[in-house]
Amino acid sequence: MKFLDAEGLDGLTMRKLGAALNVQGGALYRHFPNKAALLDAMAEKILEGIGDPLPDAPWHDQVSILGARFRTALLAHRDGARLVASTHATGATIALGDLAVTIFCGAGLAPAEAGALAFALGYYVLGHTIEEQTQVHPSSGDEWQSRKAHLATDVSPQYAEAIDSLTSTDPTQRFAYGLDTFIQGIAGRIQPAPATR
């Protein structure tokens, strides 16, 4: 995990990791059957405790807390989101999914619907966090700057403003906004809002 934080996921090579451990690259194969298994284990480590019991609260608060916990875990290590997205952390995935499905079902959803929404929530958290962790590395001016400058032409003023806000807004706030919007949609699945029908 120290090596990941220092060199990043792209710098993580069996040979280089071995060297950091004062060992030959091939020696790692006495501890993991292959690199994929090593990365899986690292992903599990990152998500350790992801399925711990949540505080007693209304279901939407629990979902909010769970989403934030997921994101925080991913942010705790360099390229954490990309690593988790590119591996199969089976144990953690089950723990997280079970927790989410249980919450949704407790709120009144059928298991099939609960499962679909649990995965949708996961996609959002992973996508948002990958982008958070990816946009930082470049020297100083973000990738967005060049993207905006490169094609500032024939783009709607609203879109330009939206992109601007992405670079200036607090990521944690943006994350919560999207998550809450999603939760609001789920609430509509439970007690259909009479106003919109």
Add this chain to the structure above:
Amino acid sequence: MKFLDAEGLDGLTMRKLGAALNVQGGALYRHFPNKAALLDAMAEKILEGIGDPLPDAPWHDQVSILGARFRTALLAHRDGARLVASTHATGATIALGDLAVTIFCGAGLAPAEAGALAFALGYYVLGHTIEEQTQVHPSSGDEWQSRKAHLATDVSPQYAEAIDSLTSTDPTQRFAYGLDTFIQGIAGRIQPAPATR
């Protein structure tokens, strides 16, 4: 694109692609500066027309159509979702984002909020479609089967049922369900449901 459909993203190598084109691998560097640029161009090709004008309809129908159009484009080529997620298809990303932001702003959202929700929508579509395209390849029994069998123990019956439904439900229906839930959440941002406050 033919080579991608035949061999998949992992099988796409400069040497092998060159061979399929009756050319040496190094010859490709007269047409693309590097492999990343090649993949970017392929991602753009997959998303061609993603920003075309939408039929005149209520904003939520337009979002629904746009989401389905995005997914359909990704599904049209092997590993399309993974390819798009792992590259920077700048042009298509702008076209898609501009369209979504314009719709959301037209519905009454501020650009900053519209941008955040446009990206959230993108994360959902990409995540869902990557999973759709990834789960199919293994021989016959899905990866889910082994995952469920491997840890059928100490998992809530609701979660087991949710996982079962994921393998038996039509992906297109599941996709629409999650997308509609998300759209319902956005609707709540526009005209706050009086019942939930």
Add this chain to the structure above:
DNA sequence: ACCTGAACACCGTTCAAGT
């Protein structure tokens, strides 16, 4: 039980040299 050294079969990329 764990590691070394060296090999095998690949990669992306570069570049003189050809046509």
Add this chain to the structure above:
DNA sequence: ACCTGAACACCGTTCAAGT
């Protein structure tokens, strides 16, 4: 302008041999 052939600097993985 485009391609060849061959090299360079890497990969993941394997495996006899050592300790």
